[in-house]
Amino acid sequence: MPTNDQLVRLGDVELCVETFGDPADPGVLLIQGGAASMLWWEAELCRRIAAHGRYVIRYDNRDTGRSTNYPPGRPAYALSDLARDALGILDSLDIDRAHVVAQSMSGGIALILGVDHPTRIASLTFVSTSTGAPGLPPPTWSSSAEPTPAEPDFDNLPAVVDYIVSWARREAGDSPYFDEQATRVLVEQDVARARNIASTLTNHYAQRFDGPAGGSFGDITAPTLVIHGDRDPLFPLAHGEALRDAIPGAELLVLEQAGHGVPRPLWDVFVAALVQHTGR
Template sequence: MPVNGIEMCVETFGEPTEPPMLLLAGDASSMDWWDDEFCRRLAAGNRFVIRYDHRDTGRSTSYPAGAPDYSAADLMHDAVGVLDALRLPAAHLVGFSFGSALAQRIAVHYPSRVLSLALIAAAVDGPLAAPTPESPLVALGGPLPVSTSKIKVGVGTVEARLATEETDWSNRRSAVSRMIDEVRARGGPFTPGESQLRRLAERIFDRSADLAATRLNHQLAGYGPPIRDLLRTIETPTVVLHGTLDQRFPADHPEELARSIPGARLVWLDGVGHEFPPRAVWGQVLNEILAA
C-alpha cells in the first residue's frame, strides 16, 4: 500500500466491520514476529487485525545500509499512515518493545486515533546516546549487544554466537542462526523450540530485502524526543503486559510506565522474557488485549 510516499506491506485478519486493531512490531522487526495464529485468534475476538512491515523490514520500502532517509518520527507516522490508507479513523494499538514506544507516541500526539493501548515488553523512555553500528540501541528492544558469554535460557544455556564474529546478514544460514540465538538468549522457559524459530527466521530472511540494512538503519533512525512528561496526558484505556524474566527492561520500567499513564493496569506474564508473547501465555495476553 502507498503510505507517506513509500510502499508498505500490510496484512489484515478478520472482518473490516469489526473494531480495528493495529499491531506494531519491535525495532528492526517485520510483521512476521506477530504469529499468524495469534493474529487469527485476535480476529476471532471480534477485531479487524492489521499487521505491517515497518519501512526497511519485510517487503516494505528498503533503504541503502547506513543511509536511512527517515527518523523515528517517520516510523510513528507510518503507523498512522497505515490507518489512513485503510480509511480507519482510529484503532486499538498493540505494541511490542519499540512498537510500544511508537504506540505511546501516537497516543500522545494523535490521541483521537487511539481506542486503547496494549504495551508489551515496554519501557519508559528517556535520553539516549546517539546510536552507532557498534552500539545497538538496546532500549529499543532490537538486536542484542555484543557478548562472548553463555546466556541462560530457562534451565539450559545457549552459546552466544552473536558475539565476537560479525554476522553475514546476506547469508541465509548465518542470518537465521543469529536470529535464533537472539530470541533464545532473551527468552525464557516458554520460548519456542529451535525448529519453530528456524521456520520463523527463514521466513523473515526470505521476505526481507536487506537484513543488514534493516539492522543498521533502524538503529540510525533513533528513538525520538522523550515523552516521559507527556504520558500523563494519555486518557485511553491502557494495559501494560510485562514478562517476569525480562532482563532488557527490569521491573521498574513497566511499574513506572503504569504509574505514569492514568488508569493503566500492569499485568505480569510469569516465565516470559523480552520476547513476543509465547503460546503458553496467549490465553492471558489475548484476554487482556481484547478486554478494552
C-alpha cells in the first residue's frame, strides 16, 4: 500500500498522488487505464524506473482509489477533464514538461495532452492501447476459455475481488506470465482503498469520450514509443501497429508473450525501453 501518497486539490476535485525518486530528475507521469487505480503501476516498478534517474509520479484518476468519485453511472467529466487533471498534477509538483506513459484507455488522455498541450510533453509512451480506427481486429475473447465474468454485487467485496481477478486473467489471454496469486493480492489492496468500488468499475466507461481540439494522432510532435503485447486479447497487436503508423516517427516495442499490460517478468524490458526513450 502507498505510504507517502498525498491528496492534491484541483478546484473541486481531489486526486491521490504518489511520487518516487528525486524531484530534480526528469518527470515521468504514469496514467493507468479504465477502472484501474495507481496501484496497477506497482510500487516496485515505479522504484525501478526512479532508480535510473527519473522522478516517477503515479496517481488515482477520478473514480479510482482515494480520488474524487461520482455516483455509479453518473460521472461528471469527460476524457478531456482527465487530461486537465494530469496537467494539474504536474502544476502542483512544479513540473513544466513531463514524459507521459499511458496505458489502455488512458491513451486517449495522452492523445489530448500530446496534441493540445505539446509544450508540456517531453515524450509519450502508449502501452496496450489503440487508435480506435475502424477495421482493426476485435477482441479475441471468443478464442479464450475464460468466460465473461458476471457483474458482482458491489456490497459483496470478496465477490468484487473475484470479478476483477477474472477480468485480469481474461485480459492476460494465453500469456504464460499471468500470476493469479499476486494479482489477487493487488486487487484486494485496490478494493480496500477505493472510496466507491461500484463507481470505479462503472464510471470510466460511462464518461464522455471526447478528443483533442487541435487534431489527432498524426498531429503529435512529441517523441513517441508504442509498447504492445503480442498476445493482447483486448487490443490485438494490429492495434499497436496501427498506433505506431498513425504517429509521425513513432517506434513500436513488442512484448513477447505478453497480454494486455506489462507483466512482472517483462519489467526489465519495459524499464530499459522507457529509460532510453525518456533520456533523449
